[in-house]
Amino acid sequence: MYQNIKKYIYKLDPETAHNLIEKSLYFLGEYLPYLLKPMSEKFSYEDRMLEQKILGMTFQNPVGLAAGFDKNASMLPALKALGFGFVEFGTVTPRPQEGNPKPRLFRYPKYNSIQNAMGFNNEGLEEVKSNLLKHYSLNMPIAANIGKNRTSKDKKIVEDYEVLIDGFKDISDFLVINLSSPNTPGLRDLQSKQFIEELFCMAQEKTDKPLFLKIAPDLDIVDVFEICHVAIENGAKGIVATNTTTDYSLLPGAQNFGGISGEVLCEKSFELFEALAQEFFTKTVLVSVGGISSAEEVYRRLKAGASLVELYSALIFEGPSVTKNINCDLLELMKKDGFKDISEVIGIDRK
Ligand SMILES: Cc1cc2nc3c(=O)[nH]c(=O)nc-3n(C[C@H](O)[C@H](O)[C@H](O)COP(=O)(O)O)c2cc1C
Known part of the structure; x- marks a missing residue:
């Protein structure tokens, strides 16, 4: 059915379509909450074999919604009903901001990929x-993805993260520090040893909630190792890899700005993830994201060492059944290979 509806959605420009979906999902959670149960029955898939406890949180399944879809945490009850195991909302900045000039969101259906320069x-x-505050807690882990305001410079940058941690530490389950968006000038340059040390030192004094770092796929692997080591030494409990890529050669017809996500990012993101897992599996919680759209790909990431995965683009191309299809097929793959629990799958390729 979604494949038919998609034809109409695709007639709208991508940002208008997103805003329409955002308003609908917000409306559903706010004014028609009695529809969430039937919605959940249709789109969720539960099985004890997929459930795991990580850092004191219970994840009913390993498939989370990546940051950027629910920037304002306005759709959480509906997103839970769509069967996600967890949701990362944001990126949120201390002060409201409009982002970059439009158009800034482009879809490439032929390649199941997206390019965005939202900012x-x-x-x-x-x-x-x-x-x-209206919805926390939701019986599903919620992560706050936080970033600096575009205009914040020098000392103000750490202050931005400080204010955000203070604001979200009691109303989210974990926090993801975003230094990897290509759409805020200078942000990716903060993925340096010195800055990460200062940032995580400050952050771990502010809260006991788990802090994760989200990294870009375009970093040199030596730099990835260095910054992840520093983050972990200074209290990071997990790494989210990866954000969108600025390798425009991956997508025929790409704009020369913004970041690319979806199918064309899959191999690049996996490559970086696998290298990361070889170094950090068992030393921190690893979350893999980038081009994931099938149970086979989730299975590959889990085996490589991911405890959790996230997706964004696949929700646009596959529609609201995406988590149910993935979780249902994942369970079949696990059973076929004789696994009795998801914990047995995680990192099996590293053992
Ligand atoms: C339109 C759009 C907006 C995004 N905004 C954010 C954001 O605000 N913060 C962030 O950390 N990642 C953001 N992302 C990146 C995603 O969280 C994810 O890392 C990336 O899209 C790769 O996953 P995918 O291939 O499943 O889409 C955005 C992605 C898209 C497509």
Whole structure:
């Protein structure tokens, strides 16, 4: 059915389509909550074999929604009903900001890929907090993805993250520090040893909630190792790899700005993830994201060492059944190979 609806959605420009879906999912959670149960029955898939406890949180399945879809934490109850095991909302900045000039979102259906140059458009900490307060906690782990305002420079940068950690530490389950978006000038340059040390030192004093670092796929692997080591030494409990890529050669007809996600990112993201897992499996929680759209790909990432995975682009191309299809097929793959629990799969290729 979604393949038919998609034809109409694709007639709208991508950002208008996103705004329409956002408003619908918000409306559903806010004004028609009695529809969430039937929605969950249709789109969720539960099985004890897929459930795991990580850092004190219970994940009913390993498939989370990546940051950027629910920038303002306005759709959480509906996203839970779509069967996600967890949701990362944001990126949220301290003050509201409009993001980059439009058009800034492009879809490439032939390649099941997206290019975006949104630039952290969001309603800001106070507004997002009030959205979140209505629904937290949701019986599903919620991560706050946080980033600096575009105009914040020098000392103000760490202060931005400080304010955001203070704001979200009691109304989210874990926090993801985003230094990897290509759409805020200078942000990716903060993926340096010195800055990460300063940032995580400050962060771990602010909260006991688990702190994760989200990294870009375009970093040199030596730099990845260095910054992840520093982050972990200074209290990071997990790494989310990866954000979108600025390797425009991957996508025929790509714009020469913004970041690319979806199918064309899959191998690049996996390659970096596998190298990361060879170094850090068992030393930290690894979350793999980038081009994931099938149970086979989730299985590959779990075996490589991911405890959890996330997706964004596949929700656009596959529609609301994406998590159910993945979880259902994943269970079949596990049973076929004789696994009795997801914990047996995680990192099997590293053992
Ligand atoms: C339109 C769009 C907006 C995004 N915004 C954010 C963001 O605000 N913060 C962030 O950390 N990642 C953001 N991302 C990156 C995703 O979280 C994810 O890392 C990336 O899309 C790769 O996953 P995918 O191939 O499954 O889409 C965005 C991605 C897209 C497509």
